[in-house]
Structures are given as C-alpha cells and as structure tokens.
Amino acid sequence: MIKQQKEAEEKRIQQEKQKREKKERKITRIAVLIGIVVLGVLIAFNSMFCSGTPSQEESGIIDDQKFNFANGDMNEEQALEPADPWITEFDSFVIGAGDQYTVGLKSDGTVYAIGYNVYGQCDVSGWTDIISVSANAVHTVGLKSDGTVVAVGRNSDGRCNVSKWNSIVAVSAGRSSTLGLRSDGTVLAKGASKDGQCDVSDWKQIVAISAGGEHNVGLKSDGTVVAVGSNRYGECDVSDWTDIVAISAGKDHTVGLKSDGTAVAVGRNYDNECDVQVWTGIKLPKNK
Known part of the structure; x- marks a missing residue:
C-alpha cells in the first residue's frame, strides 16, 4: 500500500514537472517571437518609414495564412533566417506591403x-525618379518627382489608369481604387466605385489621403476628415472628428491620430481593431 502511494506520488510529481517544462518552453517561444517583432520594429523606425494600406484583414495578415517576419510563414526555426538579399542593398528607403508582395x-x-x-x-x-510608393491588394502605385504617377497590377476596374494625372503630391493604393492628392488640395480617384469610393470630386483643402478596402478617406487642413464609399461597418462615420493630424483607412475601419497624441477609430471591430481609446503619446515619425 505504501509502495503504491509512493509510486503514485512520484508519478504526480513527474507529471507536474512535465507540465511546468512545457509551459516554460511555450513562454520561451513567445518571448523569442516578441523579441523578433520588437527588433523588427526598432530596425524599421531606425532606417525607414512605412507606407501602404492593409488590404485583406486589418492586421495585415493574408487570410488565415501565418506570417513569418523573414520568409512568409511563422516558424520558430526559420524566423531568424535573413530576408531576401535585395533588402540589404537599400541605404534609405520606403516600403509598402501588398497582398503577399513587398515594394521598396x-x-x-x-x-x-x-x-x-x-x-x-x-x-x-523600369520605374525611375520615384519619390513615394503605395501597395495594396494587387496593384502598386508610384509618385514621380515631376508630379506624375505610374501604376502596375490588376486593372480590370481602371485603378491603374493614372498616366494622365499631374501635379500630384501624394498617392494611396486601395483595395479596388487609387487616390491621388493634387497640390491644390483636390483629389483624383480611379477604380471601382460601386459604393461611391471614387466620388471625391468635391473634396477641397485636403492635406492627406488614405485608400481603404471599399472606402476612401481624406484629411482636411482644418483637422477634420471626410470619407466616401462603403459604410457597412460605420467606417465612414468620421464627420465629427476634429484636431486630426494623420489618417489611415483599413479594409473595413478607419483610424485617426489627434494632435494631442490620442487616437480615434470607427468601423468593424470584430478583433478589437478600433479599441484605441486608451492610447496616448502617439507621434508621427520624423524624417531624418
């Protein structure tokens, strides 16, 4: 009886040890991955500014595929492998991320x-004299130093028909449309507009643009925001926003940065992507 109790106790201790070791290994893996993320962010902010608009899910992860910071799928053994050699050739650059492709x-x-x-x-x-790039689902847009625009990729809805644009100071590639901000504060749009996302002809005094999934957003010089397109999730409900200094349109949500460093967001919130009310001290990156 005593022997059986002793064996049972030893078995229990062994099981607890195995559970503890398994938990420690899991924590270690998480720590490693967090470290990789932090390192990537530090490198990014130390050497580049990022532009572009997520096109599938707001997180930027394509569908349910896993993401690897180096090679394309989350894998602890592969995550520390070097990225493609061409990345190391940059001295100063901007990057844009589309669906399963990257532009530099x-x-x-x-x-x-x-x-x-x-x-x-x-x-x-073949692109030259480019000063800004924007990538989304399946098309890429480049702004040239002379204010003209080039675009490549899927063009079934005319989103790449930008060759006649001029006096452009900023571009944004959306999921199904392309926006161009002109030097006079007006905006041009090409692409699908079944939800009215290209109805920007009456926009004035715009200082920043962001093309989203099926909606487009503009920031006005007075700190207010305008939005057109699909409003299925309330992603265009920005008429009461004030003191905004930066905007970003996701697939189904819109985010604004206020001058006091706080953030506001509207739209689909299935994954808590709009829960930014407690954010403080958010700042825009500064050019070196």
Missing part, C-alpha cells in the same frame, strides 16, 4: 518589388 523605394528613385506577381504588380524595374 530606394533613395535613388528606383523601386524593387518581390513576391506574388500574377497581375504584374511587381513589374516596377
């Missing part, structure tokens, strides 16, 4: 792109 703008005005290219969204090797 070099300081000499040329552009690199790598990844999914079924619609030709990575065919940017």
